[in-house]
Amino acid sequence: MSWKTALITGGSTGIGLELAKALAKRGTKVVICGRRQSQLDEAVKEIGENGSAIQCDVADPAAVQRMVDEAHQRLGSLELVIANAGIGGDKPAARLKIEDIVPMLQxxxxxxxxxxxAAIPHLLAQGGGHLVGITSVAGYRGLPTSGAYSASKAAFSTFLESVRVDLFKRNVKVSxxxxxxxxxxxxxKNKFPMPxxxxxxxxAQKILGALASGRRVYAFPWPMWMLIKVVTMVPGWLYDRLGGSVDFRKDA
Ligand SMILES: NC(=O)c1ccc[n+]([C@@H]2O[C@H](COP(=O)([O-])OP(=O)(O)OC[C@H]3O[C@@H](n4cnc5c(N)ncnc54)[C@H](OP(=O)(O)O)[C@@H]3O)[C@@H](O)[C@H]2O)c1
Incomplete structure (x- = not known):
C-alpha cells in the first residue's frame, strides 16, 4: 500500500518525524505541523523535497481547521492523515492539579x-482515505501517576472506534x-525504567507496516502488548493493590 499524500500533526520530532521521513522516502508528499517554527524548518530539511510544514498549535481547533484545509490545498488530496501531536507527563494523584490535566486534554x-x-469532509469528498490516531498502550488502563495521560489516550481511542464504525461504509479506514x-x-524526560x-x-517502520496491512488497532512492541494484555486481565481489586504498591511517598 502506498499513499500519494499525507498529513502528520506533530511531525517535527520523534515518531511523527520518523513517519514523515519514511513516507517521503517512498515518494509520499508529506505535510507536517507543530508549534516551533525552528524545529519545523529542521525537520523539513531532514524529510527532503517531498516535505513541507505548516506552523499550528493543535490546541486551537480553529487553527487546526485552517491547517488541515491548507494541507489539502497544498497536496491536492489527503490520502493519509495521522493525528500524532501529543504531550506526555506523569504526576501522582496527591500532587495532580487541574492545571496539569487541561493542556493534556486540550x-x-x-x-x-x-x-x-477537519479531515473527514476532505476524505469523503475524494472518495476515501485513511485516518490514523497515535494513542498509547497507556490508554488500556489507568496507569499509576498517569491519570491525565491515560485518560487522554483512552478518550482518543474510543473516539477513533466510533469514527471507524460511522465511516465503515464510506471507504475511509480508521486505525x-x-x-x-x-x-x-x-x-x-522519563526518570523511570521503560521496558x-x-x-x-x-x-515508524512497524507503524507503516501495520497501516499498509489495514490494522484497525495496532499495539506494539509485541512484548509490551503481551504485558498490557495481562494487565487488562488483572481484576480491579488486585490492580489497585499492585498499582498502589508503587512508592510515591516522596512525591505525595
Ligand atoms: N514516545 C513514546 O514512548 C510514546 C508512546 C505512546 C504514545 N506516544 C504518542 O506518540 C505521539 C508522538 O510522541 P513522541 O514521543 O514522538 O513525542 P515528541 O518527540 O515530543 O513529538 C511531539 C510532536 O508533537 C508536536 N506537538 C506537541 N504539542 C503540539 C501542539 N499543541 N500543537 C502542534 N504540535 C504539537 C511537537 O512539536 P512542538 O513541540 O514544536 O509543537 C512534536 O513535533 C504523541 O501523541 C504521544 O503521546 C508516544
Whole structure:
C-alpha cells in the first residue's frame, strides 16, 4: 500500500518525524505541523523535497481547521492523515492539579479529534482515505501517576472506534496505533525504567507496516502488548493493590 499524500500533526520530532521521513522516502508528499517554527524548518530539511510544514498549535481547533484545509490545498488530496501531536507527563494523584490535566486534554484529545473531524469532509469528498490516531498502550488502563495521560489516550481511542464504525461504509479506514515506550524527546524526560524501549525509526517502520496491512488497532512492541494484555486481565481489586504498591511517598 502506498499513499500519494499525507498529513502528520506533530511531525517535527520523534515518531511523527520518523513517519514523515519514511513516507517521503517512498515518494509520499508529506505535510507536517507543530508549534516551533525552528524545529519545523529542521525537520523539513531532514524529510527532503517531498516535505513541507505548516506552523499550528493543535490546541486551537480553529487553527487546526485552517491547517488541515491548507494541507489539502497544498497536496491536492489527503490520502493519509495521522493525528500524532501529543504531550506526555506523569504526576501522582496527591500532587495532580487541574492545571496539569487541561493542556493534556486540550492537545491529546481536543487537538487530535479536531484533526480527524477537519479531515473527514476532505476524505469523503475524494472518495476515501485513511485516518490514523497515535494513542498509547497507556490508554488500556489507568496507569499509576498517569491519570491525565491515560485518560487522554483512552478518550482518543474510543473516539477513533466510533469514527471507524460511522465511516465503515464510506471507504475511509480508521486505525488506532498504540505504542509502548519509544525513544523520542517525549520519553527522554522519563526518570523511570521503560521496558522494551524501541528506537523511533524502527517504530515508524512497524507503524507503516501495520497501516499498509489495514490494522484497525495496532499495539506494539509485541512484548509490551503481551504485558498490557495481562494487565487488562488483572481484576480491579488486585490492580489497585499492585498499582498502589508503587512508592510515591516522596512525591505525595
Ligand atoms: N514516545 C513514546 O514512548 C510514546 C508512546 C505512546 C504514545 N506516544 C504518542 O506518540 C505521539 C508522538 O510522541 P513522541 O514521543 O514522538 O513525542 P515528541 O518527540 O515530543 O513529538 C511531539 C510532536 O508533537 C508536536 N506537538 C506537541 N504539542 C503540539 C501542539 N499543541 N500543537 C502542534 N504540535 C504539537 C511537537 O512539536 P512542538 O513541540 O514544536 O509543537 C512534536 O513535533 C504523541 O501523541 C504521544 O503521546 C508516544
Amino acid at each position: 492537545i491529546n484529545v481536543i487537538g487530535a479529534c479536531a484533526t480527524i473531524t 488506532d496505533v498504540r505504542p509502548g515506550f519509544i525513544e523520542t524527546p517525549l520519553t527522554a 522494551f524501549l524501541m528506537p523511533a525509526d524502527r517504530a
